[in-house]
Amino acid sequence: MNIQWYPGHMTKAKRAMKEDIKLIDLIIELVDARVPLSSRNPDIDDLGAGKARMVLLNKSDLADERLNGAWTEYFEALGCHVVKVNSKSGSGLKQINHVVQIACKEKIERDRRRGILNRPVRAMVVGIPNVGKSTFINSFAGKACAKTGNKPGVTKGNQWIRLNKSLELLDTPGILWPRFEDQQVGIKLALIGSINDEILNKDELAMELIRFLVKHYPNVLKERYGIETEEPFHILEEVARARSCLAKGGELDLIKASNLLIDDFRNGKLGRMTMEFPSKE
Ligand code: GDP
Numbered sequence: 001m002n003i004q005w006y007p008g009h010m011t012k013a014k015r016a017m018k019e020d021i022k023l024i025d026l027i028i029e030l031v032d033a034r035v036p037l038s039s040r041n042p043d044i045d046d047l048g049a050g051k052a053r054m055v056l057l058n059k060s061d062l063a064d065e066r067l068n069g070a071w072t073e074y075f076e077a078l079g080c081h082v083v084k085v086n087s088k089s090g091s092g093l094k095q096i097n098h099v100v101q102i103a104c105k106e107k108i109e110r111d112r113r114r115g116i117l118n119r120p121v122r123a124m125v126v127g128i129p130n131v132g133k134s135t136f137i138n139s140f141a142g143k144a145c146a147k148t149g150n151k152p153g154v155t156k157g158n159q160w161i162r163l164n165k166s167l168e169l170l171d172t173p174g175i176l177w178p179r180f181e182d183q184q185v186g187i188k189l190a191l192i193g194s195i196n197d198e199i200l201n202k203d204e205l206a207m208e209l210i211r212f213l214v215k216h217y218p219n220v221l222k223e224r225y226g227i228e229t230e231e232p233f234h235i236l237e238e239v240a241r242a243r244s245c246l247a248k249g250g251e252l253d254l255i256k257a258s259n260l261l262i263d264d265f266r267n268g269k270l271g272r273m274t275m276e277f278p279s280k281e
Helices: 007-022 043-047 065-077 093-103 105-113 133-141 183-191 202-216 218-225 232-242 254-266
Strands: 026-032 052-058 081-084 121-127 160-164 167-170
Touching: 007 043, 007 121, 052 065, 052 093, 065 081, 081 093, 093 105, 093 121, 093 133, 121 133, 133 160, 133 167, 183 202, 183 254, 202 218, 202 232, 202 254, 218 232, 232 254
Parallel strands: 026 052, 026 121, 052 081, 121 167
Antiparallel strands: 160 167
């Protein structure tokens, strides 16, 4: 993964998205449930003004269940319809069709008043890289889907995936650009594995993770590695000892320990965790 966003790139992506949004009724925005703010770009609020909005808390299997609830309320308060999903296993996806109908009630009623019956809702999936857009489209659309424009004689252009008689998806997801102005955003996206690790040294990244764990999930380090201390550097050393990360001369290999700790976090081995909170703590 190597995400390079520069101003020209963003302007181009924004322009393309503006055009695509004209074609749709509903924006299905994926966020990573572990970092629901850092994994979204609020520019979508302007771009999607006037459209029905749905937020999927994806990778909810890796996030803290209590906070999944709190984030659901947060996005609902912003006027979005929220579904908690795990696109990899498919859990939560069944609810989506029903929620789409609720989110697009106005459009459906407007069509009905104009005598248009059964025109499918057209939706587009958007999100920053690695949030799970392709996984979601594949599992949601499943194998049964047909690309409506994918027939001989059909003009090239946007391809729609017909999911059922009341829903069509634009087949290419809209890629939103991450916000890098705030360094914390970069750190969190690097920790969940969504951007190039090189923006920070692995040991610095591990120290950030340790500080977060000490503050919000203090028991985890004790349970998994038997660590009692609260001092971040000592914790890293203890992880190295507990996992036998030793360099040639027998000294502790802290880079290896950093990588192990970060991988454990990314793979959910430290338990389900959320790094952001709806209200400031
Ligand atoms: P995209 O860049 O937004 O299209 O993201 P991808 O669909 O390529 O997914 C990025 C990574 O996240 C892949 O390794 C997926 O297997 C993983 N992934 C996607 N959704 C989920 C989910 O709900 N739970 C978990 N645990 N992993 C997921």
